[in-house]
Amino acid sequence: MSLFTAGQEIYQLIEELYPICRSITGDGFRQSLGIMGKHIPLDVHEVPSGTGVLDWTVPREWNIREAYIKNSAGEKIVDFKNSNLHILNYSVPVNGKFRLDELKEHLFSLPDYKDWIPYRTSYYKENWGFCVTHNLLESLADDEYEVVIDSSLENGHLTYAEYLVPGETDDEFLISCHCCHPSLFNDNLSGMGLAIQLAKTLGQRKPRYTYRFLFIPGTIGSITWLAHNRETVSKIKHGLVVACVGDRGKLHYKKSRHGDREIDRAALHVLSNAGQEYGIIDFFPYGYDERQYSSPGFDLAVGCLSRTPHGKFPQYHTSADNLDFISAECLGDSYEKYLQIIDVIEGNKVYRNTHPYGEPQLGRRGLYAAFGGRKDSNAWEMAMLWILNYSDGQHSLLDIAEQSAISFTLIRECAEVLVQHELLVEILM
Numbered sequence: 172m173s174l175f176t177a178g179q180e181i182y183q184l185i186e187e188l189y190p191i192c193r194s195i196t197g198d199g200f201r202q203s204l205g206i207m208g209k210h211i212p213l214d215v216h217e218v219p220s221g222t223g224v225l226d227w228t229v230p231r232e233w234n235i236r237e238a239y240i241k242n243s244a245g246e247k248i249v250d251f252k253n254s255n256l257h258i259l260n261y262s263v264p265v266n267g268k269f270r271l272d273e274l275k276e277h278l279f280s281l282p283d284y285k286d287w288i289p290y291r292t293s294y295y296k297e298n299w300g301f302c303v304t305h306n307l308l309e310s311l312a313d314d315e316y317e318v319v320i321d322s323s324l325e326n327g328h329l330t331y332a333e334y335l336v337p338g339e340t341d342d343e344f345l346i347s348c349h350c351c352h353p354s355l356f357n358d359n360l361s362g363m364g365l366a367i368q369l370a371k372t373l374g375q376r377k378p379r380y381t382y383r384f385l386f387i388p389g390t391i392g393s394i395t396w397l398a399h400n401r402e403t404v405s406k407i408k409h410g411l412v413v414a415c416v417g418d419r420g421k422l423h424y425k426k427s428r429h430g431d432r433e434i435d436r437a438a439l440h441v442l443s444n445a446g447q448e449y450g451i452i453d454f455f456p457y458g459y460d461e462r463q464y465s466s467p468g469f470d471l472a473v474g475c476l477s478r479t480p481h482g483k484f485p486q487y488h489t490s491a492d493n494l495d496f497i498s499a500e501c502l503g504d505s506y507e508k509y510l511q512i513i514d515v516i517e518g519n520k521v522y523r524n525t526h527p528y529g530e531p532q533l534g535r536r537g538l539y540a541a542f543g544g545r546k547d548s549n550a551w552e553m554a555m556l557w558i559l560n561y562s563d564g565q566h567s568l569l570d571i572a573e574q575s576a577i578s579f580t581l582i583r584e585c586a587e588v589l590v591q592h593e594l595l596v597e598i599l600m
């Protein structure tokens with residue numbers, strides 16, 4: 172499938188998911204998993220409210236049917252039906268009349284971006300509120316307002332889903348994405364769509380690693396999963412958190428906590444060989460769920476690949492994170508880089524040169540001629556020499572690619588040819 176088509180497919184899926192009011196719990200989250208589950212078979216888990224998870228407790232489940240503010244003339248001046256960002260996510264039910272000064276304590280706006288609606292949540296402190304444009308806030312007359320929030324905050328469940336692509340080994344590659352935001356495209360619908368596309372692609376392969384996809388609410392979801400999967404955690408060798416992958420900014424890779432793990436090196440190699448501008452960010456204990464996977468007790472090698480990172484675009488957590496802010500082309504480009512990083516990790520094996528005393532005679536084996544017709548025949552020759560020299564059982568193909576400054580793709584292809592000619596054997600680590 173072409174990257175353009177992949178980008179288009181991601182775009183179509185997230186357009187379908189866009190209108191749903193998601194939160195960290197509730198039917199919006201379930202409904203979204205239902206749509207995503209049409210593409211890959213998801214294993215859906217329900218964890219009861221009140222369950223202790225590490226140092227946290229699974230919260231009560233929140234659902235919302237309608238919410239509005241009416242002025243004294245009976246006109247709806249704010250309506251959840253027009254945008255689910257209007258409701259402070261996790262608002263408790265309200266039905267009452269409020270003076271303007273009382274109402275204003277529950278209104279949130281962005282004075283710097285007067286036509287945008289902010290996205291706000293109050294998961295762990297009981298509150299209610301509406302997010303509105305600053306223009307609307309400024310236009311409100313001294314009046315009595317009727318406020319209706321038909322929501323429920325009750326014991327129920329936290330929902331999350333997994334999808335496992337079995338590999339040749341039980342060692343795992345974790346792909347994690349939060350799915351708890353309502354109508355916001357880059358954060359986090361783009362990540363949900365890209366993860367589904369990756370899952371579909373890997374589901375058709377027989378990979379070396381086992382791939383575990385997690386579709387979870389942010390923070391509490393990764394904490395819940397970690398609490399319930401203490402044994403699986405030790406199998407995770409590499410991981411990526413998918414978020415903000417649809418905007419037109421350059422790609423940014425946030426390193427894992429140690430910064431020098433195989434996933435970090437694979438991501439750096441792909442980005443530095445892509446011929447595009449990119450940014451590298453050292454680990455810091457904020458951002459998305461990588462901060463839970465990288466807490467010192469778990470200390471997993473999980474990085475995060477985004478375009479413009481978390482919080483670094485003004486549209487972040489506002490109604491301006493809409494369909495215009497992302498593009499199918501950028502989604503396709505991000506998807507390509509994720510696949511390339513996975514390909515590096517998949518192909519990063521260690522070999523032993525079967526003829527280590529002197530250089531094996533390549534001409535006699537037709538190995539010079541084999542690449543003679545190629546435009547990059549010089550690079551192939553150099554790649555062969557690098558691989559043969561450094562395949563001493565101590566250096567992986569990624570080590571060789573880094574040291575030789577030859578792309579991993581070429582090194583890997585070349586190694587496969589040398590294996591066919593019995594000049595290399597794989598060392599099982």
Ligand code: ZN
Nearest residue numbers: 352358359488
């Ligand atoms: Zn967010």
